[in-house]
Structures are given as C-alpha cells and as structure tokens.
Amino acid sequence: MEQIIFAGILLSAITLFATRVLPFEATSVLVLVSLALTGILTPQQALSGFSNPATITIAAMFVLSAGLIRTGALEFLVRLLRSTAKQSAFRLLVMLAIVVGLSSAFLNNTPIVVMMIPVALALSRQTDVKPSKLLLPISYFAILGGTCTVIGTSTNLLVDAAYREHGGPGFGIFDFAPLGICYFLLGTLYIFLFDKKLLPDRAPLSSMLPSDRGATFVTELTVGAEASLVGKLLRDVLPPGKEGVRLLEIVRGEEVIFAGQALDETVAPEDSLIVEGTPQGITSFIEQEGVQIASVVEDAERVEVRSMDLSIAEAVVLPDSPFVGRTVSMLGLNRLYGVKLMAIQRHGRQHRYHLRGMRLAGGDVMLLQSDRRGLDALRETGAVLVVEGVDHLIVNKAGAPLALGILIGVIALATLGVAELPIIAAAGVGILMATGVLRPREAIASMDSPVLFLVAGSIPLGIAMEATGLAQGLVNVVLATLGGMGPIAVLSGFYFLTSLLSSFLSNNATAVLMAPLAFGVASALGLQPQPFLVAIAFGASASFATPVGYQTNTIVMGPGGYTFGDYFRFGLPLNIMLWIAATILIPVFYPLLPVN
Incomplete structure (x- = not known):
C-alpha cells in the first residue's frame, strides 16, 4: 500500500x-x-x-x-x-x-x-x-x-x-x-x-532598430475595416525606403510576420503594423491610410497610447522570475515603473487581447512601451531580461580581481x-x-x-x-x-x-x-x-x-x-x-x- x-x-x-x-x-x-x-x-x-x-x-x-x-x-x-x-x-x-x-x-x-x-x-x-x-x-x-x-x-x-x-x-x-x-x-x-x-x-524587434535612432520612434498601428489600405499589398503601402516611416513587422492574429516576408502580404482588417519613423512621418501615414495607434495595458485597464515619445522594448520573463504565475494586472508595471504593456509573445505566438488576466510563464516576451528610466527600473528588478542590442555588464569593477x-x-x-x-x-x-x-x-x-x-x-x-x-x-x-x-x-x-x-x-x-x-x-x-x-x-x-x-x-x-x-x-x-x-x-x- x-x-x-x-x-x-x-x-x-x-x-x-x-x-x-x-x-x-x-x-x-x-x-x-x-x-x-x-x-x-x-x-x-x-x-x-x-x-x-x-x-x-x-x-x-x-x-x-x-x-x-x-x-x-x-x-x-x-x-x-x-x-x-x-x-x-x-x-x-x-x-x-x-x-x-x-x-x-x-x-x-x-x-x-x-x-x-x-x-x-x-x-x-x-x-x-x-x-x-x-x-x-x-x-x-x-x-x-x-x-x-x-x-x-x-x-x-x-x-x-x-x-x-x-x-x-x-x-x-x-x-x-x-x-x-x-x-x-x-x-x-x-x-x-x-x-x-x-x-x-529571425530577429527580435529591438535588433531591427538602427543603433542610432535619432528622433525616430516605434509604435503599433491597428488596421480597422474602414482603413484605406485594406486589400492593398504592404509592398505598395509601406515600400522599403519610404520616407518618414518604415515597417518592422506585422501581427496577424497570433502570427508575427517580419518585414522581409510581409511585403507581399495583403493588408487585412485587425492587422497590426509595428512601424518606426519620425512623429511627422507616422502622423502623416495615419491620416493618409486611416489607421489608428494601438491601445496599451496600464495595469488593470486598457488605454489609448498618449505619446509616441516613448521607447518600445521587449522583455523576457526569466524562468525564476517572481512574475511567473501572476496575471499582468497584478504586476503593477505602470504604477511601479511607468511601463505599459502592448502584447505578449508565447512560444512564437503573439497575444494582444485579454492581456490583463493572462498569467505569465517563463520565456514569455512582453512588448513594452516606456521611457528609459522605466525600462532601467524594470531591468533592476532581475525579474526580466530587457532585450536590447546593448550590453550592461560592469557594476562594481573594483571587486573583479x-x-x-x-x-x-x-x-x-x-x-x-x-x-x-x-x-x-x-x-x-x-x-x-x-x-x-x-x-x-x-x-x-x-x-x-x-x-x-x-x-x-x-x-x-x-x-x-x-x-x-x-x-x-x-x-x-x-x-x-x-x-x-x-x-x-x-x-x-x-x-x-x-x-x-x-x-x-x-x-x-x-x-x-x-x-x-x-x-x-x-x-x-x-x-x-x-x-x-x-x-x-x-x-x-x-x-x-x-x-x-x-x-x-x-x-x-x-x-x-x-x-x-x-x-x-x-x-x-x-x-x-x-x-x-x-x-x-x-x-x-x-x-x-x-x-x-
């Protein structure tokens, strides 16, 4: 027995x-x-x-x-x-x-x-x-x-x-x-x-950005049913070299399609376009094509993006993170660090809806919007790995020997x-x-x-x-x-x-x-x-x-x-x-x- x-x-x-x-x-x-x-x-x-x-x-x-x-x-x-x-x-x-x-x-x-x-x-x-x-x-x-x-x-x-x-x-x-x-x-x-x-x-979003971004910003644009670009090829809407705005990736349902493979895709309602450009270029594109800036999650509520003058970064939830098993709304990312959540990627699939009640797991990638101070504060918690093409290594160099x-x-x-x-x-x-x-x-x-x-x-x-x-x-x-x-x-x-x-x-x-x-x-x-x-x-x-x-x-x-x-x-x-x-x-x- x-x-x-x-x-x-x-x-x-x-x-x-x-x-x-x-x-x-x-x-x-x-x-x-x-x-x-x-x-x-x-x-x-x-x-x-x-x-x-x-x-x-x-x-x-x-x-x-x-x-x-x-x-x-x-x-x-x-x-x-x-x-x-x-x-x-x-x-x-x-x-x-x-x-x-x-x-x-x-x-x-x-x-x-x-x-x-x-x-x-x-x-x-x-x-x-x-x-x-x-x-x-x-x-x-x-x-x-x-x-x-x-x-x-x-x-x-x-x-x-x-x-x-x-x-x-x-x-x-x-x-x-x-x-x-x-x-x-x-x-x-x-x-x-x-x-x-x-x-x-493949590459993370952060690695697709130029090392010297100057006055350019990254944001997410959503395509409504009434947008003028619905039914058009992305190659025609956002051709490589277009002045003022550049396509980084498109999110369709839970699938992420990078710019190189997306150019021959036809734009459909509910698509999301991750773009980089100047404020003037992005604003002009929004007015011309009838798309909208996506909303973000601020802890327990979803709000419209209030400013493009923020960085977008990806953060990996580490396997031993205190975030694991907790819902997004419980983390207080905006209240504690001024960080807003745009989407979560899990096992290569993108999740943009019902985020507030989603429980995080090790390896999840959070697409975040914040200023530099907020990202640095989040990084210091040790709960996530903020994915950027830079390396922060030295802390107390005197103790190295x-x-x-x-x-x-x-x-x-x-x-x-x-x-x-x-x-x-x-x-x-x-x-x-x-x-x-x-x-x-x-x-x-x-x-x-x-x-x-x-x-x-x-x-x-x-x-x-x-x-x-x-x-x-x-x-x-x-x-x-x-x-x-x-x-x-x-x-x-x-x-x-x-x-x-x-x-x-x-x-x-x-x-x-x-x-x-x-x-x-x-x-x-x-x-x-x-x-x-x-x-x-x-x-x-x-x-x-x-x-x-x-x-x-x-x-x-x-x-x-x-x-x-x-x-x-x-x-x-x-x-x-x-x-x-x-x-x-x-x-x-x-x-x-x-x-x-």
Whole structure:
C-alpha cells in the first residue's frame, strides 16, 4: 500500500514539475509535506534536501557566479569577442563557443546566457547575422561547457552527492572532463556545420532598430475595416525606403510576420503594423491610410497610447522570475515603473487581447512601451531580461580581481582535496560578502530559489523510491528489458531514458530520480555504479530538443524568435549524435568494472 501511495505522489510531482502549473517552490513544499504526513519518510528525511551538500554547493555557486558577473570580472571575455568577431559570422560563432563554453565549465549557466544575450544582439549588427543564428547556439554552448566539470552544472553536483551518500568516493572537479570535452567538441562541430541550414532567420524587434535612432520612434498601428489600405499589398503601402516611416513587422492574429516576408502580404482588417519613423512621418501615414495607434495595458485597464515619445522594448520573463504565475494586472508595471504593456509573445505566438488576466510563464516576451528610466527600473528588478542590442555588464569593477581570485581558489582547493566542496564554496561566499564585493542582499537575490527548491524537493523523492522498494521494481523492469543484451546496452538505455525525461522534466529532477535506479542496476549486474551515474549526468544535461528541459533554452526562445519546431529540428539530431557518442565513450573513460 505504501508503494502505491508513493507512486501517486511521485506521478503528481512529475506532472507538476513538467507542466509548471504551480511554481517549483510550491510543488516542492507539497512533496515534502506529503512524504512526511503519509509516513513514507521521517520529517528529518523529508527535509534532508535543504541540508544536502549538493543543495549547499549549488546555492554557493549561484553566489560565486553573481560575484564575477556583477563586478565585470568577465568583461575581458566580452572585449575579446568584440575585437575578434570583426565582420565574420563564423569567427563570431567560434569565439562564442570558446567564451561561453569556458565560462560555463566553472560558473552557473543561466547568468552566463543572460549576460551574453545583449552582447550577442550587439555583435549581430556588427556581423550582419540574425540573432536567431546565435542565441540557441549560445544556450547549447553553455549546456555543453557545463558538462566538463563537477561544478559546471547542478546536475553533476547532484550525481556527485548521490554517489557519496551511497558510500562511493564521489567525483573530483575534473572527473567529468574527458567525456565533457569530447561532448563539447562534437556538439560545437555540429553547431558549426548546421547552424546556417537548420536555424531560422529571425530577429527580435529591438535588433531591427538602427543603433542610432535619432528622433525616430516605434509604435503599433491597428488596421480597422474602414482603413484605406485594406486589400492593398504592404509592398505598395509601406515600400522599403519610404520616407518618414518604415515597417518592422506585422501581427496577424497570433502570427508575427517580419518585414522581409510581409511585403507581399495583403493588408487585412485587425492587422497590426509595428512601424518606426519620425512623429511627422507616422502622423502623416495615419491620416493618409486611416489607421489608428494601438491601445496599451496600464495595469488593470486598457488605454489609448498618449505619446509616441516613448521607447518600445521587449522583455523576457526569466524562468525564476517572481512574475511567473501572476496575471499582468497584478504586476503593477505602470504604477511601479511607468511601463505599459502592448502584447505578449508565447512560444512564437503573439497575444494582444485579454492581456490583463493572462498569467505569465517563463520565456514569455512582453512588448513594452516606456521611457528609459522605466525600462532601467524594470531591468533592476532581475525579474526580466530587457532585450536590447546593448550590453550592461560592469557594476562594481573594483571587486573583479577578488571575485575572480575567490573562484580560482575554490577550484584549486577542491581539486587538491583540502576540504569538501560545499565547505570551500561556502567559504568563498563568506569572503565575497565580508569584503563587500557582494552585499548580503545581493548574494541572497542571486540564489535561484526555484532551482534550489526543486533540488530540495527532488532529493527526498529519490530517498523514498529506495525506501518503498519502487526503485528495485523499476530496476527489475530495466534488467528484464535490456539485461540480456549486455551491460553496454543497459548503459545506453539509461542514457536514452534520462535524456528523454529531461526534455520535458527539469534536468535536476531527472538526475535525482534516475540515480537510485543506477545503483540498483549496477548492483544487480555486479558492476561499479560510476559509468551509470556518468550516463545519468550527461543524459540529464543533453536537453536540446525542447525549450523546457533546460532554463537557458527557455531564456533564448523569445529573443531568438524560436518556436518548438526550431528546437526539435536543430536539437534532436544533436541529442541522437551525443547518445551514440556516450554509448561508445563512457565505457572507454569510465570502464564497466566489477565490484571488488
């Protein structure tokens, strides 16, 4: 009976984690309470995820990463990108692979990608490359680079902690490097070969604006049934080079059509035209064609646009944003920041109506209208990534050498085995705050609470899988299915199943739930568990075919204008290639040795 109850809790948790109906924090707390109240785990076991060494280390690495980024310690890498990219798109892609991959091997992936998005948008102008050719590769470079060290991704830290809790020696800082480097090289080669062929040519609205806009403005115009341009080709109404006004994109229903593809479209009632031009040019166009300036949402009400003398910008709702799950009217964007909402783009579809009651999700792109002060205030909340072709990096440059030195010290001491990694990483955090490089408030804010709660809630699920015998039952199913094919087939199957789950479920949750199976299968086969744990670590990180399995994939979706199909088309072949590589290379670098 206990196993049936736990199976219900587990399935409910997986469903909630995958669908994100509730915030990760809420789901994790409900899981802990359910496991304790049903008696499946003791209260100490149910709460053990919060004191787990992996949770402590992950939290500390968030703070250490924030220390480097907030002090501009990585500015030299950005300067290197600018100086070497020149006018070559391929050279820019190579430098992005080096910079992002190297950074992600030692720092948390999410802030690295957030930092690089505005840099990539600025460089895309310089090299005349669409941002959609750069942003998804940046996410992939971060994922691949993170596999190279035990601290490169929280997944590796969780697998390391599970190994130690089961009496193993754990993994050293660079134990994942042999396979991780091969992964990175294979993945990078794939991106270089197929970036142009498989990725779309799209750009966010902000990247289509000239770098020096002068006295031009951007606004949205709606086409009524009585407008004179209804039935005309856009090429005739707004031809390229038209003085005073220029078409950026057209919104038809939920579809966004960029100017290059829209010129041969016939204007229809209810279309919305996003245009840039001088106030005189836009006003003249409105009077001539009978269109109207669109309305905007000011918190709880929709109002007419009162001025064109405002900036239009796109802001991506980050996966860990406090905005997630809240309706637009609850946010108080206009009251708090003077920011007005024009539309929301989700999964490549544009939403302009019923916005006030719409609940935001991670990866949503808000089309905003505001002055510079309002956008800066919104950016400072850390809840969104304001997408612009400029990069704001340096905050406290004086602390950069110390922040970099602390990270190097943490890596060196952990490599030498002076103390356990959680203790060393926590000491680094303490030094950052004691020296004033980061204020305590900044350190706390840098910790990704959804990720930490997800980890703390998943670890007890792994304990309960073993305690109830469910893990052993699943092990028997795996052995009955693949056991007759040999240990390499079982290893390959483990990798495949882990990679499949991480495409829809968080990579961290996937790793925690698969770890008990790895120990059970290894024990049944009389083998050491290390190769199976490596398969889980790399399989959980190999989330390329969907935007939901890995946070960085979600973050670049809006700025790159990607759809689910783009991820599937570009990421699935990479998933398959790395699965084959893992099947061949894991037994080479981590032999399938019998238990002594």
